[in-house]
Amino acid sequence: MRVGENIEKLVPYVPGKPVEELEREMGIKNAVKLASNENPLGPSPKGIRMLKKYIKQLHRYPEGGCYYLAEKLSTKLDIDSENIIFGNGSNEVLEIIGRTFYEPGDEIVFSQYAFIVYKLVAQALGAVYHEVPANNLGHDLSNMLNYIHPRTKIVYLANPNNPTGTMFTKKEFKDFMDRVPENTLVVLDEAYSEYVDDPDYPDGLEFLRKYKNLIIVRTFSKIYGLAGLRIGYACGDKNLISYMNRVREPFNVNTLAQFAALGALDDHEHIRKTKEITKEGFEYLYKELDKLGIEYVKSHANFILIKTPMKGNEFYDLLLKEGVIVRPVGGYGLPDYVRVTVGKPNENKKFITAAKRALRKKDKGD
Ligand SMILES: Cc1ncc(COP(=O)(O)O)c(C=O)c1O
Structure with a gap:
């Protein structure tokens, strides 16, 4: 069937895989998804x-x-x-x-x-x-x-x-x-x-x-x-x-x-808690990223764009092996960045631990 050139050339939006599927593929458990700017506290x-x-x-x-x-x-x-x-x-x-x-x-x-x-x-x-x-x-x-x-x-x-x-x-x-x-x-x-x-x-x-x-x-x-x-x-x-x-x-x-x-x-409490956890998450993440010498863009939303010390896709893959799913943004013309949603305190911590391990692996060249 013929379609217009504009449709032929469309690059479809690439959704992330379900967490359960990634866990199965990678042989990991308790993966943390910080990839889609969702509310870590769940629905209202x-x-x-x-x-x-x-x-x-x-x-x-x-x-x-x-x-x-x-x-x-x-x-x-x-x-x-x-x-x-x-x-x-x-x-x-x-x-x-x-x-x-x-x-x-x-x-x-x-x-x-x-x-x-x-x-x-x-x-x-x-x-x-x-x-x-x-x-x-x-x-x-x-x-x-x-x-x-x-x-x-x-x-x-x-x-x-x-x-x-x-x-x-x-x-x-x-x-x-x-x-x-x-x-x-x-x-x-x-x-x-x-x-x-x-x-x-x-x-x-x-x-x-x-x-x-x-x-x-x-x-x-x-x-x-x-x-x-x-x-x-x-x-x-x-x-x-x-x-x-x-x-x-x-x-x-x-x-x-x-x-x-x-x-x-009407759920003012849920909104208040979400804002609070996001603010605390930013404070923690900025502090830890600074310590690691990783550059990032100060954010006004619920996620951070991070300049990765390697190609964004490579960083994404290394984090995945540690059970942390972030968002590579090469499709946006930002191949040296990933986007990380602010999660719950334990999720943010897991991301930072995974980032440290990724950096170590990179340094060792394995
Ligand atoms: C800036 C912006 N606009 C719109 C959307 C679409 O959101 P939804 O279709 O879930 O309302 C998103 C989702 O990530 C977004 O980041």
Whole structure:
């Protein structure tokens, strides 16, 4: 069957193997997975409670517009429910944006080292895209403006970015938004916003009223711990959201995801504990990496990009043999790095012990 050249050339997203399978292959036990920026504390307990309550409703189709969740989120975020759309993970939301607004001949812009899905969306659409050189591994917003032309339809920004953990400031973002033409849509991906502590961090919601060409994307996969259920959302001008609603599949978000998210939104204790364990994890990891003389990028999310003392893939393989799974990021054009999710204290410790052994093996040349 013929497919378009854009599909032929698509490089599929490479998911990690299941932990159990890796343990079997490597002959190891109690492997630790620090590869997918998941919440090490698990799903929100309040979310699970709600999910259990609705499990008996699985013979019914889901509520197509995520009615109850939209109501709750609209109160929490102080915006109208018409300004919100949900997706099967924020990944689907990023795709719906592409499918809704892209027209043949349009261009898409994102940063070098930005979250890989922006490129995948652009390629799947067959769009002309520009990957703007990063500055110190982060988004260079002022240079990104140089790539915006009359045919630029969508700019994807990640703040903080995955896999670099970098952040741009309120001032940088405002200067950027003030210069972007109104017919270019800016998609601000805030998958890790709940983790950010920096007073200079721009809360996308505060910009929504002023800029009608802005869409914010968030997820329940990270701090809420619901990655396996697949649910995320976007907020934006109601006209933009209504166009996206025309494109989205009618029952795109399953019932359990909707109700677990509803419970998780109220789970302040889970969020507090997650932030605390992440902060402590960073303190420990930075201190230990400094001692080992391993360079890393200071992160605003729940993971660290580490410059490996050998090729990233080699480091990944050595860690794997020690039962620690991290994420090589060669596919991002970062062959000398790996990304490590902050885990529970014992998991972080296991990673550091494994890194030490990997370094020793490398020194000995075996
Ligand atoms: C920056 C960013 N955006 C979006 C996503 C997609 O998350 P999900 O589809 O699980 O909501 C991720 C996942 O890692 C991410 O890092």
